[in-house]
Amino acid sequence: xxxxxxxxxxxxxxxxxxxxxxxxxxxxxxxxxxxxxxxxxxxxxxxxxxxxxxxxxxxxxxxxxxxxxxxxxxxxxxxxxxxxxxxxxxxxxxxxxxxxxxxxxxxxxxxxxxxxxxxxxxxxxxxxxxxxxxxxxxxxxxxxxxxxxxxxxxxxxxxxxxxxxxxxxxxxxxxxxxxxxxxxxxxxxxxxxxxxxxxxxxxxxxxxxxxxxxxxxxxxxxxxxxxxxxxxxxxxxxxxxxxxxxxxxxxxxxxxxxxxxxxxxxxxxxxxxxxxxxxxxxxxxxxxxxxxxxxxxxxxxxxxxxxxxxxxxxxxxxxxxxxxxxxxxxxxxxxxxxxxxxxxxxxxxxxxxxxxxxxxxxxxxxxxxxxxxxxxxxxxxxxxxxxxxxxxxxxxxxxxxxxxxxxxxx
Amino acid sequence: xxxxxxxxxxxxxxxxxxxxxxxxxxxxxxxxxxxxxxxxxxxxxxxxxxxxxxxxxxxxxxxxxxxxxxxxxxxxxxxxxxxxxxxxxxxxxxxxxxxxxxxxxxxxxxxxxxxxxxxxxxxxxxxxxxxxxxxxxxxxxxxxxxxxxxxxxxxxxxxxxxxxxxxxxxxxxxxxxxxxxxxxxxxxxxxxxxxxxxxxxxxxxxxxxxxxxxxxxxxxxxxxxxxxxxxxxxxxxxxxxxxxxxxxxxxxxxxxxxxxxxxxxxxxxxxxxxxxxxxxxxxxxxxxxxxxxxxxxxxxxxxxxxxxxxxxxxxxxxxxxxxxxxxxxxxxxxxxxxxxxxxxxxxxxxxxxxxxxxxxxxxxxxxxxxxxxxxxxxxxxxxxxxxxxxxxxxxxxxxxxxxxxxxxxxxxxxxxxxxxxx
Numbered sequence: 144x145x146x147x148x149x150x151x152x153x154x155x156x157x158x159x160x161x162x163x164x165x166x167x168x169x170x171x172x173x174x175x176x177x178x179x180x181x182x183x184x185x186x187x188x189x190x191x192x193x194x195x196x197x198x199x200x201x202x203x204x205x206x207x208x209x210x211x212x213x214x215x216x217x218x219x220x221x222x223x224x225x226x227x228x229x230x231x232x233x234x235x236x237x238x239x240x241x242x243x244x245x246x247x248x249x250x251x252x253x254x255x256x257x258x259x260x261x262x263x264x265x266x267x268x269x270x271x272x273x274x275x276x277x278x279x280x281x282x283x284x285x286x287x288x289x290x291x292x293x294x295x296x297x298x299x300x301x302x303x304x305x306x307x308x309x310x311x312x313x314x315x316x317x318x319x320x321x322x323x324x325x326x327x328x329x330x331x332x333x334x335x336x337x338x339x340x341x342x343x344x345x346x347x348x349x350x351x352x353x354x355x356x357x358x359x360x361x362x363x364x365x366x367x368x369x370x371x372x373x374x375x376x377x378x379x380x381x382x383x384x385x386x387x388x389x390x391x392x393x394x395x396x397x398x399x400x401x402x403x404x405x406x407x408x409x410x411x412x413x414x415x416x417x418x419x420x421x422x423x424x425x426x427x428x429x430x431x432x433x434x435x436x437x438x439x440x441x442x443x444x445x446x447x448x449x450x451x452x453x454x455x456x457x458x459x460x461x462x463x464x465x466x467x468x469x470x471x472x473x474x475x476x477x478x479x480x481x482x483x484x485x486x487x488x489x490x491x492x493x494x495x496x497x498x499x500x501x502x503x504x505x506x507x508x509x510x511x512x513x514x515x516x517x518x519x520x521x522x523x524x525x526x527x528x529x530x531x532x533x534x535x536x537x538x539x540x541x542x543x544x545x546x547x548x549x550x551x552x553x
Numbered sequence: 554x555x556x557x558x559x560x561x562x563x564x565x566x567x568x569x570x571x572x573x574x575x576x577x578x579x580x581x582x583x584x585x586x587x588x589x590x591x592x593x594x595x596x597x598x599x600x601x602x603x604x605x606x607x608x609x610x611x612x613x614x615x616x617x618x619x620x621x622x623x624x625x626x627x628x629x630x631x632x633x634x635x636x637x638x639x640x641x642x643x644x645x646x647x648x649x650x651x652x653x654x655x656x657x658x659x660x661x662x663x664x665x666x667x668x669x670x671x672x673x674x675x676x677x678x679x680x681x682x683x684x685x686x687x688x689x690x691x692x693x694x695x696x697x698x699x700x701x702x703x704x705x706x707x708x709x710x711x712x713x714x715x716x717x718x719x720x721x722x723x724x725x726x727x728x729x730x731x732x733x734x735x736x737x738x739x740x741x742x743x744x745x746x747x748x749x750x751x752x753x754x755x756x757x758x759x760x761x762x763x764x765x766x767x768x769x770x771x772x773x774x775x776x777x778x779x780x781x782x783x784x785x786x787x788x789x790x791x792x793x794x795x796x797x798x799x800x801x802x803x804x805x806x807x808x809x810x811x812x813x814x815x816x817x818x819x820x821x822x823x824x825x826x827x828x829x830x831x832x833x834x835x836x837x838x839x840x841x842x843x844x845x846x847x848x849x850x851x852x853x854x855x856x857x858x859x860x861x862x863x864x865x866x867x868x869x870x871x872x873x874x875x876x877x878x879x880x881x882x883x884x885x886x887x888x889x890x891x892x893x894x895x896x897x898x899x900x901x902x903x904x905x906x907x908x909x910x911x912x913x914x915x916x917x918x919x920x921x922x923x924x925x926x927x928x929x930x931x932x933x934x935x936x937x938x939x940x941x942x943x944x945x946x947x948x949x950x951x952x953x954x955x956x957x958x959x960x961x962x963x964x965x966x967x968x969x970x971x972x973x974x975x
C-alpha cells in the first residue's frame with residue numbers, strides 16, 4: 144500500500160502533541176467502566192511509542208476500545224487518539240487472527256441479502272433463545288445482544304420503483320444498510336422530507352460503507368468496500384459541482400466523510416475525497432437549509448415529550464447537535480437533552496459475547512437518564528444505538544427526522 | 554451549498570471565559586454558538602475561583618487590592634475590567650452554581666478576603682471562592698488534620714501533603730484508606746464516580762473511621778462525587794462526625810469538571826449551542842470586521858457567520874498563541890495582532906523558572922472595550938488577554954469570569970447586532 148504514507152506519519156506524529164492532560168481519560172466511556180481497556184491515553188499516545196512496524200503488538204487491551212472517537216473530539220491538543228488506536232487494533236487483529244464471528248457480523252450486506260427473503264425464519268431464529276445460545280457458543284455473539292429484525296423488504300426496491308419529482312435541484316441519497324434491510328421506512332421519510340423541500344432525490348446503486356469491517360479491525364476488506372462506494376458516487380459528483388450526498392445513518396456518513404480516508408489511509412483516493420467533501424448528515428443539511436431560509440417550516444404541532452441522545456458517531460462529525468436546532472422549530476415538541484456519552488453498542492462492539500456486559504455498563508448512564516426523563520420516545524441519529532437503547536430501556540427509539548416528518552404531516 | 558450557519562454571536566473557546574461569555578450572551582437573548590477545539594482548561598484547573606493571590610506578595614483582600622494592583626500595571630486586564638466587574642461576575646457565577654445541575658452544591662467565600670487552602674503537595678494557596686467541599690481546608694482555621702490517601706490513587710501522596718502542612722504550622726498526619734484497586738492508573742474521576750454511590754461511601758466511611766483520632770479534620774483528594782458532590786461530602790462529614798475537605802489533585806480535576814458542567818448547563822438552558830471538536834481553521838473578513846469563521850469538521854469545513862465574535866481561545870497553554878522556532882509569536886486562530894511581545898534585544902525569558910516571565914504577558918492587543926486591534930467586531934476574553942501572568946498572580950478565574958461577562962455585555966448592548974445579522 145503506497146497510499147497515505149504521509150498521512151499515516153502525520154496521524155502517528157500527532158501523538159507528540161499529547162501533554163498527558165488526561166482529558167480523554169475523563170471522557171472515555173469504556174475505560175470508565177472496565178479495567179480491561181487501558182484507556183485512550185494509555186493505549187494511544189503512550190503505547191504507540193512502543194509499537195514498531197512489524198514487531199509483535201505490545202498492548203492488547205486496545206481490542207476493548209469501542210472506537211467511539213470521543214477521545215479525539217475532546218482532545219484540546221488535536222491528538223488523533225481514536226485513529227491511532229483503530230490502526231493499532233487492525234495490527235493486533237492481523238497478528239492474532241480474525242475470529243469467524245468478526246468476518247460475519249461485519250458484513251451487513253451478506254446478512255441483509257440472506258435475511259430479507261427469509262425474514263420470518265431469520266427473525267424467528269434471531270429471537271429464539273436456544274438458537275441464540277447456540278450462536279453465542281459457536282460464534283461468540285452474545286445471546287442477549289440487541290439485533291434488529293429484518294424488514295422483509297428492501298428500501299432500494301421502493302426507491303427504484305418510483306421517480307422523484309423533477310425539480311432540477313438534485314441530491315444523492317446514501318441510505319446505508321440499516322435503512323436498506325431493517326428500517327426501510329426511515330429512508331422513505333428522508334426521501335419525502337427532501338422532496339417536500341424541493342429536492343429531486345437520486346438513489347444511486349450502493350452498498351455497505353465498510354464501517355463494521357473497519358471498526359472490527361478488518362482494514363483490507365473495509366478498504367475494498369468503501370473504495371467501491373467512491374466509484375458509485377463520484378461520477379454524479381464530477382458531473383455536477385453543486386451535487387451533494389446526504390445520509391441518515393450518521394455513523395456511515397462519518398465513515399464516508401472522514402474515517403475511511405483517515406483511519407484506512409485512503410486520503411489519496413480521488414473518488415473518496417470527492418465523496419468525503421460532499422457528504423452531509425441529514426440533520427446537518429436541513430439545519431443549513433434553515434439558516435439559508437430554504438427549509439420549509441410549515442410544521443404542525445407535535446405535542447410530545449422526547450429524549451434526545453446524540454450518538455458518539457454523530458458527535459464525531461464535529462458539528463454539534465443539529466437535531467436539537469431542528470426540534471426547536473417544531474411547535475409543541477418538548478425535548479430532554481441527555482448528557483450521557485455513549486449507549487455502549489458502538490456498531491458491532493456490544494454484540495460480541497466478551498464485550499456485551501461492558502457495552503451494557505457503558506450505556507447504563509444513558510439508560511438511567513432515559514428512564515428518569517419520563518419521555519415517551521427516544522430520538523437518536525444512529526440505528527445500532529437506537530436498537531441498543533430500545534433493548535435496554537424498552538422505549539421506542541427513532542431517528543430525529545421522524546419528528547420533522549410528522550410535523551410536516553407527510 | 555455555501556454551508557453557513559448564522560448566529561448573533563460566535564464564541565471561540567470552551568474554557569471558563571468562553572463558557573461564561575456564551576452563557577451570558579444566551580441569557581441576554583442572543584443566538585449564540587460556542588466553538589471549542591476540545592474540552593478546555595476547566596478539567597485541569599483546581600476548580601477554585603482565584604481573583605488575585607499574589608501582587609507579588611501574598612494578597613489578603615483581593616478586591617481591595619485591585620486598585621493599587623492595576624495602578625502599577627495599567628496594561629493588566631483588571632485595569633480594563635475594574636473591581637465592580639469582577640464582583641458582579643463572581644456573583645453571577647455563584648448563582649449559576651446554585652441553580653445548576655449539582656443539587657445543593659455551592660461555592661463559598663467572598664472577594665473581600667482570600668483564604669488559604671492546601672494543594673496536593675501541602676502548600677497553602679490563596680483563593681477567593683472555593684467549592685463548599687474544600688471550605689473546611691481553610692488554613693487559618695485548621696488545627697489538626699489527617700490527610701487521607703489511598704493506594705488506589707497513585708498520584709496523590711498524603712505523606713508529602715501532611716509533611717508540608719506540618720511545616721506551615723498545622724498539626725498534620727496521614728493515613729491510607731482502603732479502596733479496592735480495580736485499575737492500576739485509576740484517577741480521581743473514577744473514584745469520584747464511586748463516591749456518588751451512597752452505599753459505597755458509607756462502607757468507605759465505616760472503614761476510614763477506625764483509623765481516625767479525635768478532633769482532627771479530614772483532608773481527602775478532590776474526588777467526593779461528580780454528579781452529586783454535595784451529598785457525598787455532607788454525608789461523609791455526618792458519618793465521620795468532623796469537618797471534611799477536598800484537596801485539589803493532579804489532572805483530571807474533579808472540581809474543575811463540576812465547574813465545566815455547571816457552565817455547560819447554564820449555556821444550554823439559555824438555548825446556547827456548543828460544538829466540540831470545532832477547531833477554527835480560517836476566517837473571512839470584510840475590511841476591519843470578521844464576517845465568519847470556519848471550523849474543521851468531518852469531510853468539509855463548517856462555517857459560522859455572526860456580527861460579533863468573542864475570542865476566548867486562550868494563550869500559549871491552549872496553543873491559540875504560539876512562539877515558533879524562529880521566535881515569531883502569533884495568534885494561530887484569527888491572526889490578530891498581539892501585545893506584550895518583548896522587542897528585539899529585550900529578554901523573552903528569565904533564567905529563574907518561576908520568575909515573572911516576560912513572554913507570559915503576551916496576548917491579543919485590545920482597546921479599552923476589549924475589542925481586538927484591527928478587528929472591530931471581535932471581543933477578547935480570558936487567557937488570550939495581554940498583560941497578566943495569571944499562573945503567578947493567581948488571577949486566572951477572576952479574569953476569565955469578568956472578561957467573559959464583559960464581552961457578553963458589550964455584544965448585548967451594541968444596538969443593531971440583530972439588524973446587522975439580518
